Amino acid sequence: MKEAKKGTRSAIQNPNDKKSFKEQVGALKNLPKFFRLIWHTSKSMTIGNMLLRLVKSAIPLAMLYVGKLIIDEVIRQYGLNGERELTYLWELVALELGLAVLSDLINRGITLLDSLLGDLFSNKTSVTLIEHAATLDLAQFEDATFYDKLERARRQTVTRVVLMSQVLSQVQDMVTIAFLAVGLIAFNPWLIVILLIAVIPSFLGESHFNERTYSLSRSWTPERRELDYLRYIGASDETAKEIKTFNLSGFLADRFRALSDRYYNLNKNLIVRRAVWGSILSGIGTLAYYGAYVFILFRAVSGAISIGDLTFLAGSFNNMRGLLQGIMTRFSQIAESALYLQDLFDFLELKPNITPPVNPHLIPRPIQKGFTFENVGFKYHNSERWAVRHLSFHLQAGEKLALVGENGAGKTTLVKLLARLYEPTEGRILLDGKDLRDYDLNDLRHQVGIIFQDFVRFQMSASDNIAIGQISNILDKDRIQTSAHKSLADQVIQKLPDKYEQVLGKRFNKGVELSGGEWQKVALARAYMRDAQLLILDEPTSALDARAEHEVFLRFSELIAGKTAVLISHRFSTVRMADRILFLENGQLKELGSHEELLAQNGKYAELFTLQAKGYL
Numbered sequence: 001m002k003e004a005k006k007g008t009r010s011a012i013q014n015p016n017d018k019k020s021f022k023e024q025v026g027a028l029k030n031l032p033k034f035f036r037l038i039w040h041t042s043k044s045m046t047i048g049n050m051l052l053r054l055v056k057s058a059i060p061l062a063m064l065y066v067g068k069l070i071i072d073e074v075i076r077q078y079g080l081n082g083e084r085e086l087t088y089l090w091e092l093v094a095l096e097l098g099l100a101v102l103s104d105l106i107n108r109g110i111t112l113l114d115s116l117l118g119d120l121f122s123n124k125t126s127v128t129l130i131e132h133a134a135t136l137d138l139a140q141f142e143d144a145t146f147y148d149k150l151e152r153a154r155r156q157t158v159t160r161v162v163l164m165s166q167v168l169s170q171v172q173d174m175v176t177i178a179f180l181a182v183g184l185i186a187f188n189p190w191l192i193v194i195l196l197i198a199v200i201p202s203f204l205g206e207s208h209f210n211e212r213t214y215s216l217s218r219s220w221t222p223e224r225r226e227l228d229y230l231r232y233i234g235a236s237d238e239t240a241k242e243i244k245t246f247n248l249s250g251f252l253a254d255r256f257r258a259l260s261d262r263y264y265n266l267n268k269n270l271i272v273r274r275a276v277w278g279s280i281l282s283g284i285g286t287l288a289y290y291g292a293y294v295f296i297l298f299r300a301v302s303g304a305i306s307i308g309d310l311t312f313l314a315g316s317f318n319n320m321r322g323l324l325q326g327i328m329t330r331f332s333q334i335a336e337s338a339l340y341l342q343d344l345f346d347f348l349e350l351k352p353n354i355t356p357p358v359n360p361h362l363i364p365r366p367i368q369k370g371f372t373f374e375n376v377g378f379k380y381h382n383s384e385r386w387a388v389r390h391l392s393f394h395l396q397a398g399e400k401l402a403l404v405g406e407n408g409a410g411k412t413t414l415v416k417l418l419a420r421l422y423e424p425t426e427g428r429i430l431l432d433g434k435d436l437r438d439y440d441l442n443d444l445r446h447q448v449g450i451i452f453q454d455f456v457r458f459q460m461s462a463s464d465n466i467a468i469g470q471i472s473n474i475l476d477k478d479r480i481q482t483s484a485h486k487s488l489a490d491q492v493i494q495k496l497p498d499k500y501e502q503v504l505g506k507r508f509n510k511g512v513e514l515s516g517g518e519w520q521k522v523a524l525a526r527a528y529m530r531d532a533q534l535l536i537l538d539e540p541t542s543a544l545d546a547r548a549e550h551e552v553f554l555r556f557s558e559l560i561a562g563k564t565a566v567l568i569s570h571r572f573s574t575v576r577m578a579d580r581i582l583f584l585e586n587g588q589l590k591e592l593g594s595h596e597e598l599l600a601q602n603g604k605y606a607e608l609f610t611l612q613a614k615g616y617l
């Protein structure tokens, strides 16, 4: 309980999360940028939307005025003694009907355009988000604050669509008010002053509570991510078997409940206070409105204005009160949304640290000398420990190098540095004598093919899953099938109901799940798709059975022929395919040489090799 209270306070009082009214207003500067995005989404819909709203803003005044004319005409007819002439009256009624129908049609048009434009905008922003995320560094994805930013930005793509209609409605209402104000000012300018007095308290109240809501929601981004995560692992195909066998549902539900209850209580507190203050402040507005109404009534009773004027003025006044109240409430909502918008723009402005040089070199074709590590060290940004250090060795062009070492020794880190997914913290990596950083990043990515140990099981068709190795060849069915054949994936796919078009994984309808080894064969086919000069295979056969492993090996020599290859494996059968073996321990190079040389050295490698060989005896 104490803990919960502490958490509560820190969630609310984080100074970075408290946004002042000034900041809210300042955030409005995001609106032009936002509207530029909308404008580029669809110019014709944006123009159509604005035109409709312009016409719509004149309708309330026109309706009130026609209403006034109708009442005055009815009273005039009522006072007549002789024959009544009603044509004018019916014309007015027809006009009012026409205006009502027009207003309805325009409303529908606006809703239609809002929703179409909103959908397009949301789609476009999602695409921008995906494209932008792809430009960022791997290290940025491993950072929790980055994820919070991404999460907030992702929410904007859907919810900020409302902002567009809000801002447009705001402008529309302002124009309507301007129309109505003309009539009201002509009668008595003081009525406008009373109106402002009536709505300002509500407005201040609303902006205060909007700011609180935003701070709360923002400060809870990490917890919300945790809630999403708990909700996902609590009910997903990937986790279901472990949740059941370890009987975790109670544990997860309790954890979810504790966190969500804390948020609920904080939010409830805010919502209740908002409701109470909102009622009090809008009560002031109602009082002011009735004060003005009484004043207009007196004027009508004393004969200073006609009954039609009375209805026109009372109607205008009431309309304007509603509109002003709406504008002011909406203003703080818009300011709040604009603050959220800042999160989206912040994310889109994030820059990667790994960038191509100004005058990049293309990767030599073919690579002449190979890669040289010069005293390379690397620390993950969230860690003080060196994951690898003092690495100095040369990987000859065309050489097959195996990386061996115990779990956590730094093998995967080394290959990520080689592929420039990370930049060395110290030292440098050379390719044909030039720093890897001087080469074109895209070209490097094209020339390096990596199959990771934790490769992604894309919930897409088998064909797409293989084409991912060289996505530009997604339509080249022959190439996809040849690759599948070489990695033994073809045998797996031929058994699937839809063959190459079969959706893999259980997430989507009609998807078929594969076994770990079957997935690995599919992932391995990606390596055959790409015509890379450097091939990196991280535990490529770990999930394969003995026969499959043997068969894959027979084909491996074809895969890596003429290429430089780095193989990471705990299986010595794989390791022996390599020309040389690099043995890593605690991030440091311990031994380097051919299998025979290392056995002769009788060091760590020999020890592990003997240990594994014994296991098979």
Ligand SMILES: Nc1ncnc2c1ncn2[C@@H]1O[C@H](COP(=O)(O)OP(=O)(O)OP(=O)(O)O)[C@@H](O)[C@H]1O
Binding pocket: 142, 380, 382, 383, 387, 405, 406, 407, 408, 409, 410, 411, 412, 413, 414
């Ligand atoms: N994204 C990361 N952030 C922080 N530390 C990391 C990250 N990835 C790996 N490490 C740390 O770096 C060290 C080396 O990890 P690495 O994945 O390179 O080992 P490995 O030799 O490939 O291990 P394994 O055989 O288990 O795959 C480990 O101590 C690990 O905890």
